[in-house]
Every structure is written in C-alpha cells, then in structure tokens.
Amino acid sequence: MNAKNGRIASCDCNLIHKETVEYVAGKMPADENLYDLAELFKVFGDTTRIKILCALTEAEMCVCDIAALLNMSQSSISHQLRILKQARLVRYRRDGKVVYYSIDDEHVKQIFDQGLIHLNEK
C-alpha cells in the first residue's frame, strides 16, 4: 500500500515487518468482498435475528407465529424479517393474508454450527 519510505502515515511505529505486510497485502481479498462478508455476519449478530433463523430451521412460520414464539411485537419481527430477506437468508410465500417465512440458504445451519462449535470449545 503506502509502505514506501519505511514510514506509514497512519501508523506511528518505526518497526514494521515490511515483507510480512506486503505478503499479507497480496493475499487479502478485495475490500468489497470483506465488506460484504462483514455485512453478512452483522445480520447474524443480533439475538432477535438469530432466534428467528433458529426457529425457521425447524419449521416454516408466519410473522405472527414468530412474534408469539419470541414474545415480541409483530412490527419488530417484521422489521427484522426484512433484513433477513435482504440478506437472502429467508424467503417468503404469501397465502391469503398470511406470509410464511422459511430458510433460504442451506448454509445457514452450517454457519450456525461453526459458531456453536467455537462456543463449545473453550
């Protein structure tokens, strides 16, 4: 990047492992991909959304079901479902007045499980 004169603007250190930094810089994915990845995990990073995803891995549910299950307002659930929808983690189908949500990605469970494995390791 800007490691030109042995000194870098944003870092007030003199000692830098130049080769390491350059090596890793060459290995880093594009900023855009890392941004998208962080955005994805941000979606998983809320208790309400985690609960919704967890519930939907068990069964297709309507908004009202989820609100009842989690003892939360319909509005709150609906707002969160929108975020999950935008992240393509859930899909929906409308049947009359009722909208049913379900998991839209087989990897949701796997991401879940990896997280649980980490937590259960200690």
Place this chain on the structure above:
Amino acid sequence: MNAKNGRIASCDCNLIHKETVEYVAGKMPADENLYDLAELFKVFGDTTRIKILCALTEAEMCVCDIAALLNMSQSSISHQLRILKQARLVRYRRDGKVVYYSIDDEHVKQIFDQGLIHLNEK
C-alpha cells in the same frame, strides 16, 4: 386498534399456528446460547475486525503491521484486537516491546468460508 382480551400480549394476531409454535418452542436452544451465538457473530460483523482476522489467517502480525496493512491508527487496531481477544478468536505473544497476534481458532477459517460460500451463491 388493540384487542385486549384472550390474546398473546405481544402479538395482535388472532390466527396462530399453535402446534407449530409449540413444536418450534420445544426445539429452540436456551436463550443464553443464542445470545452468545449472536455475540460471536457480532464480532465478525465489522469490516475492520474481518480484515484483521483475514490478515491473521495468512500470517502472525504485530499491532503495527496490522495498522500499516489496513492504513488505520494503532489505537483503533488495538481496540479491535481486544474484542477479538475477548472472543477467543486471536491469541498473542509478547516479544520485547512487540506483541504478535495470531488466529486462536481453527474454525475461524471455516466460519469465514461458509460466509463466502453464501455470498458467492446466486
């Protein structure tokens, strides 16, 4: 516009799939586990921390290296490393004045990869 009798407090719907809700309720992990899981993904849900984790999967680096690589302040990186440390995602070793950080969990890469798989689909 609120009915007040004989309904679930948090949900203003009349139509609930009672069996579904009860079935899923029986399958849900403990709230505490879901909270911890959300907290874990929250750590992954920041661009700076994702970049740090990504960098450390390639090589052990000191704080200054990371700051230089990401063109960010030492303070900012140090703050984020503390969060990663608390989540047991990175470990460190001190060598004189320099503190070297590295990945502390083999599953970090797998969580990463599952996220990337989701993003690269569709």
Place this chain on the structure above:
DNA sequence: TTTATATATGAACAATTGTTCATATGTTAT
C-alpha cells in the same frame, strides 16, 4: 536514571442500530 518505542486504554463523540408507535398496504369476508 532518562529516553524512545510498541501497545493498551479511558473518555468523548459521531454514526449506526433495534424497538416502539402510528399508520399504510394488501387480502378476505361481509
């Protein structure tokens, strides 16, 4: 000791985020 350097951390601030409230939209029944 004093100085320099690498890292850590508390406080303040701006930016983001989740919930609530009120209301809008879409569908079914009357």
Place this chain on the structure above:
DNA sequence: ATAACATATGAACAATTGTTCATATATAAA
C-alpha cells in the same frame, strides 16, 4: 362498498458501537 386482519414501513427514540484523542503502561536502549 366497508370491516377485519396479517403484514409492512416510516419516523422517533434510546442504546450500542467504532474511531479519535490523549494518556498510561511495558519494555529496551542509552
């Protein structure tokens, strides 16, 4: 048509969060 109901959504608010700034701590060298 109107009413009832399931869901969606904009605005406001409080709570959380990431960065900056200033400073503290830890280690090494002079």
